[in-house]
Amino acid sequence: LVYSRLKADLLEDPAFSFTEESRQWIDRMLDYNVPGGKLNRGISVVNSYKILKGGQLNDDEFFLASVLGWCVEWLQAYFLVLDDIMDNSHTRRGQPCWFRLPKVGLIAANDGILLRNHIPRILYRYFREKTYYVHLLDLFNEVEFQTASGQMLDLITTHKGEEDLSKYKLPVYNRIVQYKTAFYSFYLPVACALLMAGENLDNYIDVKNILVDMGTYFQVQDDYLDCFGDPQVIGKIGTDIEDFKCSWLVVQALERANEQQLKVLSENYGNPDPSCVTAIKTIYTDLNLQAVFSKYEQESYEQLISAIEGQQSKPVQELLKSFLHKIYRRHK
Amino acid sequence: LVYSRLKADLLEDPAFSFTEESRQWIDRMLDYNVPGGKLNRGISVVNSYKILKGGQLNDDEFFLASVLGWCVEWLQAYFLVLDDIMDNSHTRRGQPCWFRLPKVGLIAANDGILLRNHIPRILYRYFREKTYYVHLLDLFNEVEFQTASGQMLDLITTHKGEEDLSKYKLPVYNRIVQYKTAFYSFYLPVACALLMAGENLDNYIDVKNILVDMGTYFQVQDDYLDCFGDPQVIGKIGTDIEDFKCSWLVVQALERANEQQLKVLSENYGNPDPSCVTAIKTIYTDLNLQAVFSKYEQESYEQLISAIEGQQSKPVQELLKSFLHKIYRRHK
Ligand SMILES: [Mg+2]
Ligand SMILES: [Mg+2]
Ligand SMILES: [Mg+2]
Ligand SMILES: [Mg+2]
Ligand SMILES: [Mg+2]
Ligand SMILES: [Mg+2]
Numbered sequence: 001l002v003y004s005r006l007k008a009d010l011l012e013d014p015a016f017s018f019t020e021e022s023r024q025w026i027d028r029m030l031d032y033n034v035p036g037g038k039l040n041r042g043i044s045v046v047n048s049y050k051i052l053k054g055g056q057l058n059d060d061e062f063f064l065a066s067v068l069g070w071c072v073e074w075l076q077a078y079f080l081v082l083d084d085i086m087d088n089s090h091t092r093r094g095q096p097c098w099f100r101l102p103k104v105g106l107i108a109a110n111d112g113i114l115l116r117n118h119i120p121r122i123l124y125r126y127f128r129e130k131t132y133y134v135h136l137l138d139l140f141n142e143v144e145f146q147t148a149s150g151q152m153l154d155l156i157t158t159h160k161g162e163e164d165l166s167k168y169k170l171p172v173y174n175r176i177v178q179y180k181t182a183f184y185s186f187y188l189p190v191a192c193a194l195l196m197a198g199e200n201l202d203n204y205i206d207v208k209n210i211l212v213d214m215g216t217y218f219q220v221q222d223d224y225l226d227c228f229g230d231p232q233v234i235g236k237i238g239t240d241i242e243d244f245k246c247s248w249l250v251v252q253a254l255e256r257a258n259e260q261q262l263k264v265l266s267e268n269y270g271n272p273d274p275s276c277v278t279a280i281k282t283i284y285t286d287l288n289l290q291a292v293f294s295k296y297e298q299e300s301y302e303q304l305i306s307a308i309e310g311q312q313s314k315p316v317q318e319l320l321k322s323f324l325h326k327i328y329r330r331h332k
Numbered sequence: 333l334v335y336s337r338l339k340a341d342l343l344e345d346p347a348f349s350f351t352e353e354s355r356q357w358i359d360r361m362l363d364y365n366v367p368g369g370k371l372n373r374g375i376s377v378v379n380s381y382k383i384l385k386g387g388q389l390n391d392d393e394f395f396l397a398s399v400l401g402w403c404v405e406w407l408q409a410y411f412l413v414l415d416d417i418m419d420n421s422h423t424r425r426g427q428p429c430w431f432r433l434p435k436v437g438l439i440a441a442n443d444g445i446l447l448r449n450h451i452p453r454i455l456y457r458y459f460r461e462k463t464y465y466v467h468l469l470d471l472f473n474e475v476e477f478q479t480a481s482g483q484m485l486d487l488i489t490t491h492k493g494e495e496d497l498s499k500y501k502l503p504v505y506n507r508i509v510q511y512k513t514a515f516y517s518f519y520l521p522v523a524c525a526l527l528m529a530g531e532n533l534d535n536y537i538d539v540k541n542i543l544v545d546m547g548t549y550f551q552v553q554d555d556y557l558d559c560f561g562d563p564q565v566i567g568k569i570g571t572d573i574e575d576f577k578c579s580w581l582v583v584q585a586l587e588r589a590n591e592q593q594l595k596v597l598s599e600n601y602g603n604p605d606p607s608c609v610t611a612i613k614t615i616y617t618d619l620n621l622q623a624v625f626s627k628y629e630q631e632s633y634e635q636l637i638s639a640i641e642g643q644q645s646k647p648v649q650e651l652l653k654s655f656l657h658k659i660y661r662r663h664k
Contacts, residue, residue: 015474016481017507025488082445086438106418107487109441113414113480120473134466137473141452142347148445149348155439156357175349 002066003035009125010118029098029111033077034070036093041076041189042069044323048193051319061196067126068136068192071119075140075184078115079147081108086155087243094235116144132195139195143188150179158246165254165266173251174216182215190319210307210320217300218327223248224293225332227284234332241280244270249289250280256287301328334398335367341457342450361430361443365409366402368425373408373521374401376655380525383651393528399458400468400524403451407472407516410447411479413440418487419575426567448476464527471527475520482511490578497586497598505583506548514547522651542639542652549632550659555580556625557664559616566664573612576602581621582612588619633660 007030011023018026049065050057057065083089084097085108091097099108119140127133154176157167187208191201201208226238227249240247250269257265261283268276301324308320339362343355350358381397382389389397415421416429417440423429431440451472459465486508489499519540523533533540558570559581572579582601589597593615600608633656640652 013477015478016511019485019504019507021488022481022485025484082441086441088438103491106420107484107491109414109418110480110483110487114477114484117473117477117480120470121477124470124473128470134469137466137469138452138456138460141449141456141469145345145446145449145453146347148442148449149354151442152357152439152446153351153354155442156353159435159439172351175351179348 002063003070006067006070006122007031010121013121015121026114029114032095033081033098033111033115034073037073037076039069039073041185042066042073044189045069045072045192047322048190048319049196051322052193052197052199052315054315064126065193065196067122068196069189071122071140072184072189072192074115074119074122075144075188078112079151079184081112081115083151085109085112086151132198135195135201136192139188139191139201143183143191146179146183147181150176150181150183154180154246158244165250165269168246168251168254170251170255173246173248176246177216177219178212181219182212186211186215186218186323190323193319206307206311207316207320210304210311211323213300213307214304214320214323214327217297217304220248220293220296220300221327221330227281228290228293229331239272241269241277242272249284252289252292253280253283253287256292257283261286297329334395335402338399338402338454339363342453345453347453358446361446364427365413365430365443365447366405369405369408371401371405373517374398374405376521377401377404377524379654380522380651381528383654384525384529384531384647386647396458397525397528399454400528401521403454403472404516404521404524406447406451406454407476407520410444411483411516413444413447415483417441417444418483464530467527467533468524471520471523471533475515475523478511478515479513482508482513482515486512486578490576497582497601500578500583500586502583502587505578505580508578509548509551510544513551514544518543518547518550518655522655525651536648538639538643539648539652542636542643543655545632545639546636546652546656546659549629549636552580552625552628552632553659553662559613560622560625561663571604573601573609574604581616584621584624585612585615585619588624589615593618629661 007027010030011018011027045068046057046062046065049061053061080092081098084092085099085106089097090100097108098104098111099106104111120137123133123136123140127136130136153172157172157176190207190211191204194201194204194207223240223245225234226240226245226247229238231237240249250265253265254262264279264283268279271277304324305321308317308324311317311320339359342362343350343359377400378389378394378397381393385393412424413430416424417431417438421429422432429440430436430443431438436443452469455465455468455472459468462468485504489504489508522539522543523536526533526536526539555572555577557566558572558577558579561570563569572581582597585597586594596611596615600611603609636656637653640649640656643649643652
């Protein structure tokens with residue numbers, strides 16, 4: 001419902017004089033790309049704000065928090081549309097990638113740009129009178145910059161045609177994940193809620209660091225489940241090995257492999273042939289990466305809990321724990 | 333010099349932890365894409381601010397106006413990098429398009445995004461304490477939205493594989509040009525200067541309209557010179573006919589052609605074969621489009637002058653006239 005209202009606003013934006021054809025294009029493009037995800041990031045804004053407020057939200061507060069939640073979803077849609085073009089991907093959320101549709105093609109690049117441009121249009125409409133308006137703009141700008149920078153790191157590290165496993169080391173992995181995923185997926189929704197609650201983000205550097213660490217932990221899980229998760233449960237068949245991804249698993253394997261195993265890794269990683277994929281998975285199992293992951297998961301959890309309990313504010317503790325418990329030991 | 337300082341700032345931005353490799357990438361990407369144009373848009377900010385201030389600028393004023401000028405150039409670089417990908421172009425400013433470089437490819441899409449993200453980084457660094465800071469953010473956001481919307485119109489109107497001259501009519505042409513080019517090339521530099529001079533942009537709607545009309549006139553000239561200009565003078569060989577562009581010339585030709593000529597237009601427009609290009613140019617000449625253009629140029633000039641002289645403020649009149657006289661009857 002909030003989504004429909006935001007879409008209707010955008011289709012009547014007075015800053016552009018729509019033709020019928022262009023209005024239909026945007027309508028279809030939004031429906032194809034913006035809803036349809038799990039909406040975790042968007043819902044997080046509302047939940048976080050509820051906790052910070054210490055109770056129920058009135059209609060207006062709920063609406064505004066939902067609007068910010070949708071802005072995070074719009075940001076995500078923008079990143080995904082462009083990422084799929086750059087990765088030459090085929091499917092997304094169980095349907096063809098937007099740029100794969102015959103009528104779309106590289107127009108999708110501009111559609112990604114438009115999705116990004118919709119965010120300040122929405123913020124301007126609903127928040128321009130708020131004292132925290134300028135901080136919202138700064139926040140979205142900073143987080144987008146970090147995400148695009150993480151994407152650059154990812155692209156130049158895992159560059160097609162120059163496959164080179166020697167670059168896949170843990171500090172590189174951590175840096176890519178923090179910038180490319182953690183800031184916008186974990187920090188941004190909470191930061192939106194903090195701004196709505198009247199807080200100054202400069203006082204929440206620790207909270208930012210905790211959320212970025214949680215986002216890293218989340219991505220490690222994602223990489224683990226890509227190989228060892230149940231496709232029935234996670235809803236897709238992982239292809240990180242075939243895609244030569246800088247996955248946490250291959251980073252761990254490279255750290256632990258003997259010379260013989262290193263040879264197998266470098267000869268088979270990134271090859272879509274099923275026998276190559278099996279060779280890689282065999283090494284993962286031989287190196288006992290399932291146990292390495294369990295240990296990592298346990299230690300991350302304990303470190304996060306102790307960092308959270310070091311926070312002064314009880315609502316902030318509650319908020320961070322609710323995030324952590326949503327993802328701890330997840331299977332999908 | 334200002335450019336070098338801004339680049340150095342961006343390469344040390346504390347919001348991202350650069351690796352040597354990623355710092356070098358950005359360094360090279362900026363040098364390749366940001367300077368090297370004519371810098372008309374950037375210089376316009378400084379000149380406009382000088383006129384509005386009624387005299388010389390002190391060092392600080394000059395520096396800040398130059399920074400905003402460079403922000404407009406950064407915006408332009410962002411649009412061009414992405415436009416060349418979407419148009420599958422080969423050259424830009426006399427060198428291969430950025431995405432054509434073997435090491436770059438579709439990473440260029442993310443580089444375009446990064447160029448766009450650099451603008452709020454620069455604004456935050458140099459303007460965040462200014463009372464007009466939030467209005468600068470709103471301005472860049474609105475103008476970027478209009479440009480991306482104009483680009484969408486252009487893309488869906490001139491869609492490859494669905495070549496259809498019947499769509500090329502003057503209102504369509506005007507709408508594309510206004511949104512895709514005029515707002516960011518003509519209105520944005522002046523609006524930046526107005527904000528620096530402490531003005532409220534809501535009081536300058538007429539100035540905006542005049543500048544958008546001037547931008548339209550500028551694009552008509554560009555289209556005319558693409559066919560009838562001297563390649564030695566304009567520095568490139570036009571390819572609008574080969575590229576099936578929605579050019580002012582083809583719009584005028586379609587309005588004036590008889591049935592026989594319409595047939596030739598639809599059979600030859602967009603075909604890179606030199607004999608097809610010649611057939612189109614012959615029709616343009618037969619329809620006397622040179623004279624049609626001269627008349628348009630004269631009338632546009634007179635309308636713009638009378639609109640400018642209707643403005644209350646003398647400095648604003650001077651500013652708008654300086655713009656107009658820079659482009660009136662230009663040959664390049
Ligand atoms: Mg991808
Ligand atoms: Mg990717
Ligand atoms: Mg994954
Ligand atoms: Mg182009
Ligand atoms: Mg184009
Ligand atoms: Mg041209």
